[in-house]
Amino acid sequence: MTLSPWTPLHAQLHRGIRQRQLFCRGDRLLMAVSGGQDSLCLAQLLMDLQPKWGWELAIAHCNHRWRPDAGANADYVRLLAESWGVPVFIETAADIPASEAAARAWRYDVLGAIARAHGYSRVATGHTMSDRAETLLYNLVRGSGADGLQSLTWRRELCPGVALVRPLLDVRRVETAEFCQSRGLRVWEDSTNQDLRHPRNRIRQDILPALKAHLNPQAEAALAHTAELLRADVDYLESAAADLLHRALPPAAPPDEHPQLHRPTLQIAPLALQRRALRQFLARHLPEAPGFEPVEKLLALLDAPNRSQTDPFAGGAIARVAGDWIELVDPANRAKQ
Numbered sequence: 060m061t062l063s064p065w066t067p068l069h070a071q072l073h074r075g076i077r078q079r080q081l082f083c084r085g086d087r088l089l090m091a092v093s094g095g096q097d098s099l100c101l102a103q104l105l106m107d108l109q110p111k112w113g114w115e116l117a118i119a120h121c122n123h124r125w126r127p128d129a130g131a132n133a134d135y136v137r138l139l140a141e142s143w144g145v146p147v148f149i150e151t152a153a154d155i156p157a158s159e160a161a162a163r164a165w166r167y168d169v170l171g172a173i174a175r176a177h178g179y180s181r182v183a184t185g186h187t188m189s190d191r192a193e194t195l196l197y198n199l200v201r202g203s204g205a206d207g208l209q210s211l212t213w214r215r216e217l218c219p220g221v222a223l224v225r226p227l228l229d230v231r232r233v234e235t236a237e238f239c240q241s242r243g244l245r246v247w248e249d250s251t252n253q254d255l256r257h258p259r260n261r262i263r264q265d266i267l268p269a270l271k272a273h274l275n276p277q278a279e280a281a282l283a284h285t286a287e288l289l290r291a292d293v294d295y296l297e298s299a300a301a302d303l304l305h306r307a308l309p310p311a312a313p314p315d316e317h318p319q320l321h322r323p324t325l326q327i328a329p330l331a332l333q334r335r336a337l338r339q340f341l342a343r344h345l346p347e348a349p350g351f352e353p354v355e356k357l358l359a360l361l362d363a364p365n366r367s368q369t370d371p372f373a374g375g376a377i378a379r380v381a382g383d384w385i386e387l388v389d390p391a392n393r394a395k396q
């Protein structure tokens with residue numbers, strides 16, 4: 060057996076997995092492989108690290124049936140897995156997804172389902188520092204708050220019992236390309252990556268290179284670090300807000316009562332926590348995730364005179380002031396009040 064050369068990239072990944080506790084020794088890992096350079100690089104690196112960690116590795120590929128070469132792409136991933144001697148799962152979409160978002164949702168569903176059905180506790184994807192920088196820029200320009208700016212994370216729950224892990228978030232795309240080349244891995248080029256009508260491709264091909272050329276050669280790393288810092292900030296703020304919300308709820312509200320919030324508890328909190336606690340409250344009770352406006356409407360009630368009320372939120376509920384309390388009244392109960 061020929062041993063693969065141990066490169067600085069192997070060392071970086073090995074260290075990152077240990078320090079961030081992304082995987083444990085002996086884990087069963089499902090590698091999501093599109094056939095592109097990032098996921099091929101990840102899969103090869105994890106194969107190389109496997110003897111040190113004793114993982115049980117497998118490969119999953121999702122065929123969205125979007126491109127004429129989608130079947131050939133899936134066959135390529137299957138052959139690669141077979142040549143490596145690892146189990147491979149290929150899932151083909153019954154209906155071609157209507158949008159990128161639909162394709163992504165389907166893909167994550169499929170990856171979670173394969174992992175659960177076959178006992179894999181981790182799904183690993185090849186997202187890189189470059190993806191992280193692009194996602195941050197995209198969300199920033201679309202007006203996202205800090206929560207959207209934290210963008211991709213190292214690890215999150217994919218479905219109960221299965222974590223989605225992104226071990227290459229500190230590796231740039233140019234490095235994954237170099238690695239594939241140095242190992243003679245054939246990269247399956249995705250022709251849709253050239254289509255500049257997709258905003259992500261525009262960012263990747265025009266905007267980030269311009270930022271690097273004219274503002275900061277390290278723009279990718281700078282943006283990715285910002286995302287990393289925001290991640291920790293947002294985690295902290297969200298948990299402090301959850302604590303505030305907990306204190307602002309009535310001690311033991313009967314389930315059939317209007318949801319209520321205690322204004323004096325909220326009034327003395329910092330604005331950042333007020334907004335987050337109110338958003339968490341609305342997210343529990345409204346049919347869709349609240350954006351900026353509903354939270355601001357509710358915020359205005361913190362210091363408003365008694366009996367003030369908002370206009371209806373999505374779904375028709377309104378919030379109103381009743382002394383020290385704000386109550387959320389849904390349309391069905393409103394007529395009775």
Ligand SMILES: Nc1ncnc2c1ncn2[C@@H]1O[C@H](COP(=O)(O)OP(=O)(O)OP(=O)(O)O)[C@@H](O)[C@H]1O
Nearest residue numbers: 091092093097098119120121122163183184185186
């Ligand atoms: N068809 C696929 N089959 C299996 N895994 C895939 C497929 N497409 C993407 N992936 C996984 O997702 C990672 C990110 O891919 P890509 O950047 O194309 O997706 P994205 O849609 O931009 O990201 P995200 O899914 O987080 O929004 C890849 O490195 C790979 O691990």
